Amino acid sequence: MIGTGMIGRDHIRRVTDVVTGAQVVAVTDIDVERAKEIASTIDARVLPTGHDVINDPLVDAVVVTSWGPTHAEYVLAAIAAGKPVFCEKPLATAAEDGLRIVEAEQAFGRRLVQVGFMRRYDAGYRAMKRVIDSGEIGAPLLMHCVHRNQSVPQTYHSDMAVQDTAVHEIDIIRWLLDDDIVSTQVITPRRTANRFGHLQDPQVMLFETSGGVRIDLEVFVNCQYGYDIQCETVGETGTVRLPDPADVWLRSAGQLRTGVLQDWQQRFAAAFDREFTEWVASIADGRLCGPSAWDGYATALISDATTEARHTGRVVTLARPDRPAFYAT
Amino acid sequence: MIGTGMIGRDHIRRVTDVVTGAQVVAVTDIDVERAKEIASTIDARVLPTGHDVINDPLVDAVVVTSWGPTHAEYVLAAIAAGKPVFCEKPLATAAEDGLRIVEAEQAFGRRLVQVGFMRRYDAGYRAMKRVIDSGEIGAPLLMHCVHRNQSVPQTYHSDMAVQDTAVHEIDIIRWLLDDDIVSTQVITPRRTANRFGHLQDPQVMLFETSGGVRIDLEVFVNCQYGYDIQCETVGETGTVRLPDPADVWLRSAGQLRTGVLQDWQQRFAAAFDREFTEWVASIADGRLCGPSAWDGYATALISDATTEARHTGRVVTLARPDRPAFYAT
Amino acid sequence: MIGTGMIGRDHIRRVTDVVTGAQVVAVTDIDVERAKEIASTIDARVLPTGHDVINDPLVDAVVVTSWGPTHAEYVLAAIAAGKPVFCEKPLATAAEDGLRIVEAEQAFGRRLVQVGFMRRYDAGYRAMKRVIDSGEIGAPLLMHCVHRNQSVPQTYHSDMAVQDTAVHEIDIIRWLLDDDIVSTQVITPRRTANRFGHLQDPQVMLFETSGGVRIDLEVFVNCQYGYDIQCETVGETGTVRLPDPADVWLRSAGQLRTGVLQDWQQRFAAAFDREFTEWVASIADGRLCGPSAWDGYATALISDATTEARHTGRVVTLARPDRPAFYAT
Amino acid sequence: MIGTGMIGRDHIRRVTDVVTGAQVVAVTDIDVERAKEIASTIDARVLPTGHDVINDPLVDAVVVTSWGPTHAEYVLAAIAAGKPVFCEKPLATAAEDGLRIVEAEQAFGRRLVQVGFMRRYDAGYRAMKRVIDSGEIGAPLLMHCVHRNQSVPQTYHSDMAVQDTAVHEIDIIRWLLDDDIVSTQVITPRRTANRFGHLQDPQVMLFETSGGVRIDLEVFVNCQYGYDIQCETVGETGTVRLPDPADVWLRSAGQLRTGVLQDWQQRFAAAFDREFTEWVASIADGRLCGPSAWDGYATALISDATTEARHTGRVVTLARPDRPAFYAT
Structure with missing residues (x-):
């Protein structure tokens, strides 16, 4: 989990309490204390940066909920690491970064990226x-x-x-x-x-x-x-x-x-749960099919x-x- | 119109303002002043009793909205006079009176009575x-x-x-x-x-x-x-x-x-209007078809x-x- | 009634059967046979032209439901005759005719025109x-x-x-x-x-x-x-x-x-009835208040x-x- | 899981795929082949009888979905073993068995039984x-x-x-x-x-x-x-x-x-999920609070x-x- 703001903490709770077959093993945030606080409740490690999370061998898949302008960098790093990555919108704050991601994913040869259009x-x-x-x-x-x-x-x-x-x-x-x-x-x-x-x-x-x-x-x-x-x-x-x-x-x-x-939390609570449940299942299947x-x-x-x-x-x-x-x- | 209480006055207004093809020509009420007051607004005569209304040669059809226990008497009188009669419920406060009405109407040989089930x-x-x-x-x-x-x-x-x-x-x-x-x-x-x-x-x-x-x-x-x-x-x-x-x-x-x-006035306003409109039309047709x-x-x-x-x-x-x-x- | 097409006949029925306090006394139509047919059912006279209807001494108020391009002419004539006129839309097919009507009505000094926005x-x-x-x-x-x-x-x-x-x-x-x-x-x-x-x-x-x-x-x-x-x-x-x-x-x-x-007949049936009921009542009151x-x-x-x-x-x-x-x- | 009929299999799927914090470790059914089939998909053991499931040291809590007349026996056994037990309705097919359960649970001194009123x-x-x-x-x-x-x-x-x-x-x-x-x-x-x-x-x-x-x-x-x-x-x-x-x-x-x-599966799907989620959470809390x-x-x-x-x-x-x-x- 890269980012432990409001939506990040909500996804941590979701992965921990709602979704079966997944577990939060590592978190990071620019606010280290915030990251430590949430990590302590779920028995996860706090790592210094998003790149550490992405490259951690225990991490099978990455969730990016950090500040919007950092999204593209982490998504590209996850692609480079060959790991599935779920990125909250926006995928990129500049369209050309979105294009770079699209090109990188095609170069990798298999879908890795899902965007949080719940x-x-x-x-x-x-x-x-x-x-x-x-x-x-x-x-x-x-x-x-x-x-x-x-x-x-x-x-x-x-x-x-x-x-x-x-x-x-x-x-x-x-x-x-x-x-x-x-x-x-x-x-x-x-x-x-x-x-x-x-x-x-x-x-x-x-x-x-x-x-x-x-x-x-x-x-x-x-x-x-x-x-x-x-x-x-x-x-x-x-x-x-x-x-x-x-x-x-x-x-x-x-x-x-x-x-x-x-x-929106009330309105789309079930949609968020299903989004993560299906995402985790699709990783296990090896066939990502959500918003690309x-x-x-x-x-x-x-x-x-x-x-x-x-x-x-x-x-x-x-x-x-x-x-x-x-x-x- | 026999009876100028709340429902009576409402029907007078209905015959006068809503229904075409009918006109209130005579009214009566045990409260004579009340009868006079309403009669003056519609250019109708006030007669002493319900029987006077029924037997008035200008009256083609009778509406009974007086006190319940008097209904059967007026309905029977209207049948005796061979005039169509609309009676607010109850038709009779004692079932045997209802039976007498049913028998009298059959003896007359043609439907004359309609009950106010709007x-x-x-x-x-x-x-x-x-x-x-x-x-x-x-x-x-x-x-x-x-x-x-x-x-x-x-x-x-x-x-x-x-x-x-x-x-x-x-x-x-x-x-x-x-x-x-x-x-x-x-x-x-x-x-x-x-x-x-x-x-x-x-x-x-x-x-x-x-x-x-x-x-x-x-x-x-x-x-x-x-x-x-x-x-x-x-x-x-x-x-x-x-x-x-x-x-x-x-x-x-x-x-x-x-x-x-x-x-109920709001709820059934349109039903009351249609009830009287169809009743008046059915008299003109000579074929009563409402609640009998x-x-x-x-x-x-x-x-x-x-x-x-x-x-x-x-x-x-x-x-x-x-x-x-x-x-x- | 000037015009006995579909909407005209519907208004004739409305004035005859639904609205109290009004009666169709004269009709006209470019199709004389159509006018005669409807007139015979309601005991009204057939007059040669809209102007004959407007100027007939028995006519207190005029309803215009003829072909759109003729509306302005009849409305202006009704104003000239000082008679209330209900005109189906459009009031005029050319905006300058609408303006002439507005000016004529102001010159007359009192509202005479109502437009059929039901x-x-x-x-x-x-x-x-x-x-x-x-x-x-x-x-x-x-x-x-x-x-x-x-x-x-x-x-x-x-x-x-x-x-x-x-x-x-x-x-x-x-x-x-x-x-x-x-x-x-x-x-x-x-x-x-x-x-x-x-x-x-x-x-x-x-x-x-x-x-x-x-x-x-x-x-x-x-x-x-x-x-x-x-x-x-x-x-x-x-x-x-x-x-x-x-x-x-x-x-x-x-x-x-x-x-x-x-x-639309089903959807706005009650609105049409209320429109005519209120229009006729407003003429009796001398205070037109509908769409002007x-x-x-x-x-x-x-x-x-x-x-x-x-x-x-x-x-x-x-x-x-x-x-x-x-x-x- | 005691019983692998329709509702039993549905609860197995629920514990496995929907609820976090619980895992099906042992199943039994009078139809051994049916039990084996479902057990093989979730990596659980098949035990000969409900009592074996109840007394298995790996089993922390018991779900009873077997044939109704067997419910009371298994619930009483679970109480005797001091293990939380979720029993589909009916708790007992004879009221006196229900009373025995109520008495046994009170004698144990703490709530162990929840009934499946979802x-x-x-x-x-x-x-x-x-x-x-x-x-x-x-x-x-x-x-x-x-x-x-x-x-x-x-x-x-x-x-x-x-x-x-x-x-x-x-x-x-x-x-x-x-x-x-x-x-x-x-x-x-x-x-x-x-x-x-x-x-x-x-x-x-x-x-x-x-x-x-x-x-x-x-x-x-x-x-x-x-x-x-x-x-x-x-x-x-x-x-x-x-x-x-x-x-x-x-x-x-x-x-x-x-x-x-x-x-009913569609109608109460979310209720069933919440029922099990809350039941599992309440066991972890040590405070059963569902239907008793x-x-x-x-x-x-x-x-x-x-x-x-x-x-x-x-x-x-x-x-x-x-x-x-x-x-x-």
Whole structure:
């Protein structure tokens, strides 16, 4: 485990308590005390650097949850060591680093990299993909997506609405439609009063795929009422929509009501568990099949274009990247 | 219009403002001032008694909304006068009076009487009946029914849970299943604290039809949160359930919620309108087809048996009344 | 009644059978036989032209449901005659005609014109407006709207997606937000295969109000599965969404399901009835309060700009029209 | 693992693949070949009898999933060996055996027994219990419960509707209300045609708790359409209801629909996983807290009374069993 911040500690707990067939044997963090504290609870060693973790002979696979700008370096080192590596998004903060990873992995000759796009493991999105792939709603034409957070801290700035938030939507759109995004635009409504002054919130992002599907995505990270992910795909003969998470229904005081989740940990807890369970199983099988380095790279290209679209106020088009056969699904 | 109490005035407004093809020309009430007040707003005459209304040559059809114990007398008089009569429930407070009405109407030779079971005009119950009749859920085996009021006044006593409240459920069960109830039982849970001391609230009534369908009915008239009518019919291959009334959905403060109606006027407003619209049209056609005197009589027999069942704590069985061919559906 | 086509006949039936306090006394149509046929069923006279209807001394108020290009002429004539006039949309097929109507009505000095935007009478939209106006979801920031038809005939062409279909959405957006649209853009996804060749279907329209609210509207008129109107307004602290129309719920064959309506007559039947009921009552009161000539004119300006936006592929901005005090809400 | 039938194999998979901190080291089954087959896949030993498993020094805790009549013997043996034992329901097929277990465990002085009432680990029931305990709906007065299976095999007979099926409902009712059932009655509707001839299906069971709460429970094991568990608790000020399991919503062919689960494995998969995860954790903690031997015994008393109620057609009352302080919650 490289990185023991919030998401890192959550993954350590997951590997230790939830996933069978795996064990955390070594951790590192730039904050050594933090690393020691968590390591002591799980009987793991603390190593000085990420490279020490990667090259430790007891380590069969690497999880990278350190600071984003360090991801590419560790992923490349893991490839060099021939070890499977799970990297939280972003795979790389610069697209060219993503490309280097893609090239390194192909040169190695076998998939080693998985990127932490956990939504692909959510039961709702999986059911939606089955419906789309079955042809039950005909060919997709449109998607309506909503990503809402209850609130974000002051450190969250306008570019993060794409880089940190919409990136999950971009991946899931690509995966659901089995297509790439080739045009992007950002619309900026009146800002909510419930935000820090520097932040454009909400934002509406408009995407177009190479096949002509149009997607609108609302990103609203201070919606106050809860954490809410919505997605509807409109096909030629029908539509399919994510359900709201199931909770008990109350009737009281003139209302029929149910709870809305408050954070992504609740919303995607089962997806994270399944993501790691399947990742560990796929390593044992020798057949990685989750979100690939290519997905990380392609998503970064679209994120960068979307950031440019917001800064310029223009529609930004992308050449559809030419996916190597190595990454064929 | 015989009777200008709350429901009477509501029907006067309905005939005047909602229904086309009818006009209130004469009203009466034991409270003459009340009758005068309402009559003055609609340009109708006030007559001394219900019999004067019935026999007035300008009156083509009679609506009886007076005090329950007077209903049978006026309905019989209307039959004697050969005029269509709409009678709010109960048709008669004693079953033998109901039988006299049924016999008088048959002697007259043509249907004149309609009883105010407005639920048959509700869009949800009608859709449920279509589903049942279509065979889409197979033969019915069970029904689960719920009748909840926000609260009732002190004058409401335990027998009224059957005579005033469950009577609507009994009619709709008979109509939906096209069958009669032949056994009845009342179960008395712990009483809610939110009631006047004399009242058994809630009550659970258990019915069995001649065809072996079993029905459980919750009557809870001080449920606090609203007016709520639920009904599910369980058949051999599926179930059909009333929808909750449609209202906008809000997401705020950690909840997803919609409104619950607060009274029967809101819940059945459209049903009442349709009831009168169809009744007036059926008079013009000369073919009454709504809930009949027979339905009023049969329902009274079941209500009486259910009252006895609560008083004795026993299962009470009824012989299935032998419906005259005159009342064949 | 000027015009006895499908919508005209439906309004004739409505005035005759549903609305109290009004009666159809004269009709006209360019197809005289059609006019005679309907007139004979309701005991109304057939007059040669719309102007004869307007000027008939027995006619207190005029309903215009003739061919769109003739609307402005009849509305202006009704104003000249000082008679209330209900005009189906469009108020005018050219914006300058709309302006002439607005000016003529102001010159007359009292409101005479109502435009047939029936959605304002739908219970769901009314509940949504109450929620927005109450401040319960904070200031609106975004709206997500969907308009889907099961299918359209070959005569339906791409401009009609705005002029005939989206015009209702444009009106309801203006009304819900009490604001005007000042920018418009049209996005064209891949076309469904289930359409006649000339038609761009679906279309996504993007609007911005003078207050900075952004709206996305999907218009998809060959969606195959039904007639489906959706609307969600996103505010600073919560959201409000139209309910799906209530229908019974079935559980059978591995599914939980309810019906989707198939046409606008079903979806807005109650709204049409309420529209006419309130219009007739407002004439009796002498205080017209429904959608005004100004609404018809402003909506036409936005429709025209949206048509231009689709033709040019560009964002089209409008100056916010300066609403005369005469039309203050 | 004592017993390698369907549920036994499922628990072996669960301990092996899902739960961390536990490992299957020894299995037994009367069908030795079946035991060998499963043991070979998980590197466990096959022992001749359940007693060999219980007394094996490598075995820290025992899971009993053998044939029901053998449960009590193995549970008593585990207590004698001082080892935690998880026993699938029933704890004992005769109530007096349940009592012997309860006495033996008390004599041992510490809880060792947990019974497999997995519903207590279902997220929906847990949320319902939180709502009830919070006082949010006031004191409970009524419960409406439904248990439906798609179909059952010919070996399923009428008593199993209580002993195998309703037993889970009985436990969850006791747990939700923190009360015991003191009266029971069975109502037998017309039988569905979709069953083997010997079976009474559906059945309606009526329970009363010592606190006066009344419960109706539909058990319908050949409902054809799916596996469906419903539960609504009605309190003095409101109600709480289980949600339907979340699945994507489709709009197509005139319907809005979602899937209904087909079997209990899908419905309670997460509950089973949590049950074992918490059980294993509680052994490590030395503090068993799941459904106890007392719960198994009390539930058996109610099941037996309910069976008698169906056979006799009468209401059967039970003395409320006097729960030892040892089993205080």
